[in-house]
Amino acid sequence: MDILVLVKRVPMVGGKMVLTADGQDVDTRLSGFTVSPHEECAVEEAVQVTERLGGTVTVLTLGPPEAADQLRDMLALGAHRGVLLETDGREWGPIATAAAIAAAIGELGPAAFPLILAGNEAADTGGYQVGIRLAHALGRPCVTGIKRLEVAGDLLRAWRDYGGGQEEFELALPAVVGVKEGINLPRYPSLPGRLRAKRAQIEVRKPAWQADGLRKIALRVPAGSAQRARVLGHGAGAVPELIRVLGDIGVLAPAGRAEADGTVA
Amino acid sequence: MSGPVLCLVEVDDGEIAGPSQRALAVARSLASGPARADPERADPASAGLPADGGLTAVVFATLGGPADRAAADLAGQGVTELCVVASGELTCYAPVAWARAIEQLIAARSAAAVVAAATDRGAEVLAHLGALTGLPVAANCVAATATSDQNWRLLRHRWAGSLLEDAILAAPVALLTVAADAVAADAVADDGAVPEPASASPDASGQVVAPVSGGAMIPAADMPVTTFAPALQAADLRVRATQSAGQGGGMSLATARVVVGGGRGVGGPDGFAALEELAGLLGGVVGVSRVVTSQGWRPHRQQVGQTGTKISPELYLACGISGAIQHMAGCQSAKHIVAVNTDPDAPIMSRAEYAVIGDLNEVIPALVAAIRAAGGQE
Numbered sequence: 001m002d003i004l005v006l007v008k009r010v011p012m013v014g015g016k017m018v019l020t021a022d023g024q025d026v027d028t029r030l031s032g033f034t035v036s037p038h039e040e041c042a043v044e045e046a047v048q049v050t051e052r053l054g055g056t057v058t059v060l061t062l063g064p065p066e067a068a069d070q071l072r073d074m075l076a077l078g079a080h081r082g083v084l085l086e087t088d089g090r091e092w093g094p095i096a097t098a099a100a101i102a103a104a105i106g107e108l109g110p111a112a113f114p115l116i117l118a119g120n121e122a123a124d125t126g127g128y129q130v131g132i133r134l135a136h137a138l139g140r141p142c143v144t145g146i147k148r149l150e151v152a153g154d155l156l157r158a159w160r161d162y163g164g165g166q167e168e169f170e171l172a173l174p175a176v177v178g179v180k181e182g183i184n185l186p187r188y189p190s191l192p193g194r195l196r197a198k199r200a201q202i203e204v205r206k207p208a209w210q211a212d213g214l215r216k217i218a219l220r221v222p223a224g225s226a227q228r229a230r231v232l233g234h235g236a237g238a239v240p241e242l243i244r245v246l247g248d249i250g251v252l253a254p255a256g257r258a259e260a261d262g263t264v265a
Numbered sequence: 266m267s268g269p270v271l272c273l274v275e276v277d278d279g280e281i282a283g284p285s286q287r288a289l290a291v292a293r294s295l296a297s298g299p300a301r302a303d304p305e306r307a308d309p310a311s312a313g314l315p316a317d318g319g320l321t322a323v324v325f326a327t328l329g330g331p332a333d334r335a336a337a338d339l340a341g342q343g344v345t346e347l348c349v350v351a352s353g354e355l356t357c358y359a360p361v362a363w364a365r366a367i368e369q370l371i372a373a374r375s376a377a378a379v380v381a382a383a384t385d386r387g388a389e390v391l392a393h394l395g396a397l398t399g400l401p402v403a404a405n406c407v408a409a410t411a412t413s414d415q416n417w418r419l420l421r422h423r424w425a426g427s428l429l430e431d432a433i434l435a436a437p438v439a440l441l442t443v444a445a446d447a448v449a450a451d452a453v454a455d456d457g458a459v460p461e462p463a464s465a466s467p468d469a470s471g472q473v474v475a476p477v478s479g480g481a482m483i484p485a486a487d488m489p490v491t492t493f494a495p496a497l498q499a500a501d502l503r504v505r506a507t508q509s510a511g512q513g514g515g516m517s518l519a520t521a522r523v524v525v526g527g528g529r530g531v532g533g534p535d536g537f538a539a540l541e542e543l544a545g546l547l548g549g550v551v552g553v554s555r556v557v558t559s560q561g562w563r564p565h566r567q568q569v570g571q572t573g574t575k576i577s578p579e580l581y582l583a584c585g586i587s588g589a590i591q592h593m594a595g596c597q598s599a600k601h602i603v604a605v606n607t608d609p610d611a612p613i614m615s616r617a618e619y620a621v622i623g624d625l626n627e628v629i630p631a632l633v634a635a636i637r638a639a640g641g642q643e
Contacts, residue, residue: 013590015612017427026428037555037572037591094392095401121388123571123591124424127404128388128442129395136396141504142360144392145385160385163277164517165510167358171503181572182558182565213401217431219423229604229614235623236631242603243635245619249601251523251547251580253640 001055001151003046004113006101006131007039007074009067010124023218026124035061035070037181038119040077044186045179046117047078049151056080058113060104062097064089068202075197076189082202083108093212094125098133100207105138107205113174115151120144120178128178135176143169144178268375269319269346270296271367273387276324276335284382284445286342289322291443292380293343295409295417296320319345321374325363326351340488347490354497358386359505364393366495371398371438373493377411383442391442402440403432409441417441425571425594446575446598518567523549524578524599526569527557528592530585530606530625534562539629540584546636552576554592570595584625588613605629 011026012034018027046057059074061067062085071082085100092100105113116138118131128144135142145160151173158169158177189197232241246252272292275282281289296318322344324335339347350366367379367390379394381387383405395402403409405422407429412418417434422444434441518524525544527537537551544551552569553562569576570592577598584605586592593616596602604617605625614620621628 013424013427015587015589017424017590019428026424093401095395095399098396121404125404126383126422126425127392127402128383129392129402129404132389132392133396136393143504144389162385162506162509164519166508167506167510168508169504170507182568185559185561185565213434213436214403215433215435217433220429220431222427222429227615229602229617229620231609231620231622233621235621236627238621238623238628239631239635242619242621242628242632243639245603246547246580249580251549252636253546253548 001049001053001114002112003049003055003057004105004108004116005039005042005046005057005059005074005079006116006118006134007035007043007059007061007070008119008122008124009033009061009063009070010036010122017221019219019221023220024216025219033066033070035074036119036121036123038121038179040074040119040186041181041183042117042119042179043074043077043079044184045149046115047187048184049115049149051078053151058083058108060085060101062092062100062207063087068204071202072197072200073189075200076193077187078193082200084202084204086204086206087209090209091216092209093214094127094129094133095212096210098130098137099210101130101134102137103207104205105134111174114154115156115173116140116176118176118178120146120180131176131178138174138176140174140176141171142176142178143171146177146179147183149177149179149183267318268377269321271321271323271348271370271374271376271379272344273363273367273379273381273390274322274324274335274339275382275384275386279334281335281338281342282382282384284384284387284443287445288380288382288387288443289320289339289342289344291406291409291441292378293320295378295380295411295439296343296345318377321346321348321370321376323348323350323367323370325349325355325358325366327355327357336488336490344488347488349490349492350495351492352494352497354502355495357506358509359502360386360389361393361397361504362495362497362501363390364397365497365501366493367394368397369495370493376438378409378417378439378441380409380441380443383445387445388442391440395440398438398440400436400438400440401434402442403434404442405444406441407444409439411439424590426597427571427590427594446577518550518552518569518574518576521550521576521578523547523580524552524569524576524582524596525549526552526554526581526583526586526596527563527625528554528584528586529556531557531562532585532626536626537563539626539633543582543629543633543636546633546640547580547582549578549580552581552596554586554589568595583613583617584629586613587611588616 011028012032057079058081059079060083121128146158148159150157232238274285322339408420419432558565558568571594581599602617604613604620
């Protein structure tokens with residue numbers, strides 16, 4: 001089975017969010033880029049399915065020319081083919097993104113990908129929409145939030161978390177599936193995989209941007225993140241003070257709490 | 266449009282689900298917002314219903330229907346109509362069918378906006394609704410105000426709440442999801458960029474404040490309960506949950522009162538025994554950072570973070586966790602964060618309330634021993 005996986009290039013954020021001076025974007029001068037964990041798992045899932053059933057994995061992204069790096073990262077994980085829908089760096093909304101991907105799939109051959117996997121939601125926007133809007137554009141059924149997937153013939157069984165338990169879906173291929181991290185444990189890229197990815201030809205298309213009704217004014221970092229924790233002490237010597245704090249918070253069992261208070265008072 | 270704001274309300278075990286409470290708060294502020302549409306343009310076709318403004322709670326009756334308790338709660342939340350969507354075909358959750366029903370309800374009520382919690386179901390249904398109608402969906406809002414006809418000023422989460430975005434939505438009908446979890450426990454630098462809505466606003470922490478019961482709210486008797494039977498096609502029912510099973514029993518990470526977190530500093534799969542023991546003593550559970558699950562030390566279901574579980578305990582004791590953005594997005598609703606870390610400059614130090622500087626493999630066993638000793642003195 002030939003599978004298409006959608007990924008998105010996003011800043012690799014570490015311990016702190018830093019914005020550009022104009023407040024329009026995350027400052028990436030000191031950070032790298034990556035794809036969302038959900039998407040890495042989507043690629044891993046696709047590779048595992050093709051390892052079982054045969055076929056190929058195509059990864060597709062819509063982004064700036066540099067997003068080819070993320071496609072190569074995914075090729076190194078075992079994907080076979082990379083397609084870049086190149087933009088001029090502007091932010092694309094879900095409506096325009098899904099339309100551009102649908103058009104590209106039309107050109108690549110709509111029958112070519114009975115299964116399309118997407119990360120459930122992108123790390124930066126969390127929109128939860130591109131896979132679903134794409135499914136509608138292609139007239140396909142779609143399930144999202146999926147953490148377990150079984151492909152048997154033309155049938156797909158999928159499970160997601162619901163209310164502390166699970167919710168099960170059954171649908172016919174061709175279909176679009178939004179997957180979440182936890183569906184598998186992605187492998188590390190192999191050396192041959194890296195070499196193959198480095199040499200691979202990325203197919204480039206250039207769709208036209210369109211507005212979709214939602215306009216960003218500016219981003220801001222929630223204020224107050226400059227607070228500092230009160231240091232209770234160092235090493236095991238801090239334990240009496242720590243016990244007192246846990247008692248104040250009210251998470252020690254009543255007996256233990258009273259005794260602990262007595263002990264350290 | 267001059268009709269009501271529709272709010273998709275998920276009912277969980279007879280009660281309004283927590284995320285839906287937050288969605289209701291945002292929906293209520295929209296329905297009572299200052300720039301509400303002109304009442305004289307009310308659609309006469311919807312006579313007898315709250316034609317101008319108003320807040321319609323939309324509940325899908327699958328098996329059993331909505332509980333009376335939820336209905337009473339809704340009446341106390343400023344809801345002016347409870348609309349129960351029921352159809353013989355809707356015996357289980359079916360995302361496209363739910364979206365189709367809301368699409369038809371928008372037309373029937375001339376709705377101005379649709380609001381849903383950004384849960385798996387809420388976000389999914391609104392995305393389908395966006396696709397069916399061709400309308401944009403603004404995801405993960407925490408505040409919304411109508412500024413003029415078909416224009417809304419929004420404050421919404423980016424990066425699961427690690428950033429806030431001021432945005433403008435222009436659309437014939439506003440489709441919004443509301444961040445299902447709370448926002449950073451940091452003061453929002455709000456210099457009036459978003460006008461304060463009447464009854465729901467992000468508080469100093471950026472969290473949506475949902476009044477539990479409003480004294481000035483409309484009494485239950487004034488809330489009509491209507492039913493709506495959507496016209497569904499076979500294609501709308503193509504995808505449906507064949508089984509939805511809540512697990513029940515056992516403490517869940519999402520709802521635990523105490524979470525003992527372990528990160529890279531735990532050092533390996535064997536290091537979690539002490540954390541499990543401590544969690545047991547505190548009546549809590551163990552949660553882990555993403556590096557722990559991607560190393561395969563612990564299963565993904567224990568992951569706290571943007572792509573794992575969002576927690577909201579009384580105490581989060583974060584051990585050997587540096588405090589990456591991805592992780593903190595999952596624990597920003599924790600009431601108290603205490604960090605145990607060897608690095609006094611780790612990012613978690615600016616997010617925690619208290620810290621112990623030291624090796625968790627020394628501190629945690631000592632803490633366990635001290636709690637046991639105190640308990641044993643009874």
